[in-house]
Amino acid sequence: MNEYQERNPLIKEQQKKFLLLLGYNYLKSNKLEKSVIIFKALYHLYPDIDIFCLCLSYIYLKLNNYEDTLFYAEIYLTNRKGKLKQGRLIKSKALFALGLVDEAKECARKIYDTK
Numbered sequence: 001m002n003e004y005q006e007r008n009p010l011i012k013e014q015q016k017k018f019l020l021l022l023g024y025n026y027l028k029s030n031k032l033e034k035s036v037i038i039f040k041a042l043y044h045l046y047p048d049i050d051i052f053c054l055c056l057s058y059i060y061l062k063l064n065n066y067e068d069t070l071f072y073a074e075i076y077l078t079n080r081k082g083k084l085k086q087g088r089l090i091k092s093k094a095l096f097a098l099g100l101v102d103e104a105k106e107c108a109r110k111i112y113d114t115k
Helices: 002-007 013-028 032-045 051-062 064-079 085-097 100-112
Strands: none
Touching: 013 032, 013 051, 013 064, 032 051, 051 064, 051 085, 064 085
């Protein structure tokens, strides 16, 4: 439990699930700016849950905001111990869009090197 949750016990698992569902529905409805707000709130409320960084990096990729895409992808890749393929795919797409082709290729190679 993080500091905010200790001070605000009303933020319970049910509210977290509601926000997650709301953010997903905004994303699915292509209301990307609204989904960014929801997933940023979730990320700040639950910084130990790394999937919110992956969601933010994906949304920023869809918004063509490649700097923020890389920012959240790096957080995800740094904190994630297991499955990294999704984060590396998003990162390589952002690097390619920024014209950093060699870095994008290297990142994409790592996808196939890991099992």
